[in-house]
Amino acid sequence: MIxxxxxxxxxxxxxxxxxxxxxxxxxxxxxxxxxxxxxxVSPEALPGFLDRIRSGxxxxxxxxxPHKEDAWKLVDFxxxxxxxxxxxxxxxxxxxxxxxxxxxxxxxxxGFLANLDQQAPGWDAxxxxxxxxxxxxxxxxxxxxxxxxxxxxxxxxxxTADRAGALAADMPGRLEGHGLDSFASLAPDTRFVVxxxxxxxxxxxxxxxPLHLLPRDALVTDIVYVPLVTPLLADARALGLRTVxxxxxxxxxxxxxxxxxxGVRPEVTPELRAKIEATL
Ligand code: NAP
Numbered sequence: 001m002i003x004x005x006x007x008x009x010x011x012x013x014x015x016x017x018x019x020x021x022x023x024x025x026x027x028x029x030x031x032x033x034x035x036x037x038x039x040x041v042s043p044e045a046l047p048g049f050l051d052r053i054r055s056g057x058x059x060x061x062x063x064x065x066p067h068k069e070d071a072w073k074l075v076d077f078x079x080x081x082x083x084x085x086x087x088x089x090x091x092x093x094x095x096x097x098x099x100x101x102x103x104x105x106x107x108x109x110x111g112f113l114a115n116l117d118q119q120a121p122g123w124d125a126x127x128x129x130x131x132x133x134x135x136x137x138x139x140x141x142x143x144x145x146x147x148x149x150x151x152x153x154x155x156x157x158x159x160t161a162d163r164a165g166a167l168a169a170d171m172p173g174r175l176e177g178h179g180l181d182s183f184a185s186l187a188p189d190t191r192f193v194v195x196x197x198x199x200x201x202x203x204x205x206x207x208x209x210p211l212h213l214l215p216r217d218a219l220v221t222d223i224v225y226v227p228l229v230t231p232l233l234a235d236a237r238a239l240g241l242r243t244v245x246x247x248x249x250x251x252x253x254x255x256x257x258x259x260x261x262x263g264v265r266p267e268v269t270p271e272l273r274a275k276i277e278a279t280l
Contacts, residue, residue: 003033004034005032005034005059005262006034006035006036006057006058006059007023007036007037007059007061007062008036008037008039008058009036009038009063010038010039010049010062010067011040011064011065011066012040012043012065012066013040014038014040014041014064015040018276018279019036019038019062019064020038021279022250022251022254022272022276025272026258026272027262030264032262032264034262041067043066043067043070046067046070046074047074050074050102053091053092053100053102054099054101054102055100056093059092059260059261060090060091060092060093060102060257060260060261061090061091061257062089062254063088063089063090063091068087068088068137069086069087071088071089071091071104072085072088072104072106074102075088075091075103076094076096076101076102076103077094077101077102077103077104078103078104078105079103079105081105082106082107082141082144084144084170084171085109085140085141085144087106087140088106090104090105090106090107090253090256090257090260092260092261103260105256107253107255107257108138108141108142108249108253109141109142109145110253110255110256111248111249111251111252111254111255112142112145112223112249112253113145113149114248114249114255115244115246115247115249115251115252116221116244118252119248123219123244124149124150126191127149127150127151127219128150128189129154129189129191129192130153130191130193130194131155131157131186131187131192131194132155132156132157133157133193133195133196133197133206133209134157134197135163135164135166136163136196136197139156140167140170140171142194142223143156143167143168143175146192146194147171147174150192153175153176154174155182155186156175156177156178157178157180157183158178158179158180158197159180159197161178161179163177164177164178165177183210183213184210184213187210187211187213188213188214190214190215191214191219192218193211193220193221194221194223195221195223195232196223199224200222200224200231201226202226203230203231204231205230205231205232206232209232209235211232211235211236211239211241214239216240217242218242219241219244220236220242220243220244221233221243221245221246222243222245222246223246223249224246225245225246225280228247230245233245247276248268248273251272251273251276252268254266255268
């Protein structure tokens with residue numbers, strides 16, 4: 001009898017997730033007898049659901065809004081490199097002497113960097129300072145990723161400046177917290193800008209973001225990928241700045257989970273990207 005390995009993506013709601021399409025593509029590509037199903041789980045039901053990994057029913061799965069922070073609290077073992085993000089999106093089985101335990105990690109940090117490395121190889125050479133727009137959940141992973149790669153300051157700018165300050169204080173090092181209105185004064189010596197706010201979704205745009213003050217060789221990226229070319233990216237392109245869209249982050253963050261559950265490291269190919277892009 002073939003043993004079918006089962007994985008999941010849980011959220012509340014979950015029906016708009018593109019993860020089943022991505023993992024289904026890789027399962028088929030590698031001829032793996034496995035499954036990856038979207039399951040709606042309410043916050044109250046989360047602890048009980050996670051026991052289905054410990055019982056061996058699931059090899060693991062992805063966790064999305066609103067469960068990432070609770071997943072970080074509820075796992076048995078935490079990935080040392082992403083523990084400080086206090087939010088996990090990828091869970092897998094860990095065999096211990098006492099039975100199956102749950103291992104948690106945050107793969108958004110990896111996905112953010114892998115997308116840039118694929119779309120703009122060498123992007124981090126010569127980048128000193130970086131601006132992160134936003135200080136929400138995704139901003140934590142992005143700011144931590146940039147702190148690994150840029151040589152100068154990671155400037156977190158948020159509508160609610162206190163929240164940017166709190167994020168910077170939580171991850172001491174080269175992070176600084178500012179209000180969004182500091183963009184004009186910080187832009188002239190910043191060669192990298194990333195949007196992690198929800199602005200851009202449904203074509204929304206920042207009220208006043210003077211991109212023309214950035215150096216001409218600056219790179220602008222967005223982690224919002226619906227639409228693929230957000231107004232921020234369109235404005236940056238119009239000024240002749242380099243841009244990278246956010247769809248690749250979604251694709252790459254899925255790689256470590258698939259490898260942990262099914263034993264094969266999958267590739268983010270143009271074919272996979274086109275398949276997901278067609279659903280946007
Ligand atoms: P979140 O925790 O709710 O944070 C939202 C952020 O947006 C906060 O910084 C908030 O500022 C800011 N914001 C919201 N409305 C604003 C407005 N009108 N003006 C200025 N700032 C505003 O959300 P999240 O989980 O970090 O997700 C943020 C975005 O990233 C979402 O669109 C999500 O889909 C996307 N994302 C993409 C990927 C990917 O793989 N590409 C991965 C993760 C997330 P305040 O603090 O002032 O409220």
